[in-house]
Amino acid sequence: MVEKPAIALVGESLVDLVLEGESPLTFTGSLGGSVLNTATVLARLGYPVRFFSEVGEDWLSAWSEAEMARRGLNPKLRRHPGPMPLALVRLDPEGNARYSFHRPFQAPFLPEAGALRGVGAFHFGSLFALEARTAKGVAALLEEAARAGALLSYDPNLRGLPSPEERARVEAYLGRVDLLKLSLEDARLLFPEAPLEAVRRLPPRLKVLTLGPEGALAFLGEGEVRVPGVRVRVVDTVGAGDTFTAGLLALLLRRGGGRGVLEGLDLEGLREALEAAVALSALACTVRGAGLPEEGLAAWRARWLAG
Numbered sequence: 001m002v003e004k005p006a007i008a009l010v011g012e013s014l015v016d017l018v019l020e021g022e023s024p025l026t027f028t029g030s031l032g033g034s035v036l037n038t039a040t041v042l043a044r045l046g047y048p049v050r051f052f053s054e055v056g057e058d059w060l061s062a063w064s065e066a067e068m069a070r071r072g073l074n075p076k077l078r079r080h081p082g083p084m085p086l087a088l089v090r091l092d093p094e095g096n097a098r099y100s101f102h103r104p105f106q107a108p109f110l111p112e113a114g115a116l117r118g119v120g121a122f123h124f125g126s127l128f129a130l131e132a133r134t135a136k137g138v139a140a141l142l143e144e145a146a147r148a149g150a151l152l153s154y155d156p157n158l159r160g161l162p163s164p165e166e167r168a169r170v171e172a173y174l175g176r177v178d179l180l181k182l183s184l185e186d187a188r189l190l191f192p193e194a195p196l197e198a199v200r201r202l203p204p205r206l207k208v209l210t211l212g213p214e215g216a217l218a219f220l221g222e223g224e225v226r227v228p229g230v231r232v233r234v235v236d237t238v239g240a241g242d243t244f245t246a247g248l249l250a251l252l253l254r255r256g257g258g259r260g261v262l263e264g265l266d267l268e269g270l271r272e273a274l275e276a277a278v279a280l281s282a283l284a285c286t287v288r289g290a291g292l293p294e295e296g297l298a299a300w301r302a303r304w305l306a307g
């Protein structure tokens with residue numbers, strides 16, 4: 001059996017509070033954050049994970065930190081004075097989420113050097129990578145991961161129109177990574193004119209677009225693969241894209257890590273990885289908040305990762 005490569009990830013940690021119905025204000029809480037969700041699924045699939053992030057100093061931060069450790073995320077956290085960041089989540093009748101973020105930190109995020117020794121892949125993104133105060137820290141980790149020969153993966157997870165400064169940061173990342181995952185919504189925010197054509201021409205070798213219930217579309221070099229969606233009864237879509245990324249990375253990295261993974265990938269292998277990722281993200285839509293049902297995950301693992 002091939003040993004699974006270590007995966008380092010950096011992104012925001014949040015507590016997601018999903019509003020149940022309209023009023024009174026009743027919420028269901030769970031640990032969230034795009035990259036944290038991806039890290040959680042990868043850890044559940046048996047990948048050694050190192051998660052870089054930040055929390056506050058209140059009791060909710062302490063609980064979140066303990067929960068990350070319980071999930072096997074091997075968290076490397078900056079602790080800032082202030083409360084744990086929150087996302088208030090409101091669902092439309094189809095289960096699609098709208099977010100209101102409460103993220104209090106101002107101080108820079110600067111990870112320790114040498115933290116990425118031996119990693120086979122590095123994944124980052126979301127709100128965290130858009131901020132000026134985290135840009136230096138993310139760039140340093142990216143640099144180190146590149147030196148380690150890791151596969152570099154990015155998910156912008158925009159959640160709104162980026163400012164010109166944020167856009168410049170996104171563009172700089174796009175020029176550096178091997179794998180870009182983005183939602184159709186992200187693509188429309190970045191390239192309102194002709195989103196699909198614009199994504200096809202971006203520098204990363206592999207670009208993957210999630211299309212919600214319609215599945216996913218990917219561009220690999222000159223090639224293109226499209227896979228249909230999987231119908232499920234949707235509870236909510238929170239964490240679906242993050243889970244898709246975890247499924248995709250799990251398939252791509254099952255025989256080892258490093259940038260070479262994409263050089264050895266053909267369109268058939270890509271199709272298989274996309275089908276697996278779509279199936280896993282559909283499962284994520286069947287539970288409240290970001291998460292996966294135990295039985296469904298076991299069946300997915302047996303189908304896609306056995307052998």
Ligand SMILES: OC[C@H]1O[C@](O)(CO)[C@@H](O)[C@@H]1O
Pocket residue numbers: 012014016031032033034035037087099126127238239240241242290
């Ligand atoms: O990170 C931003 C938000 O996006 C999610 O990851 C879902 O994709 C939530 O858990 C989080 O609140």
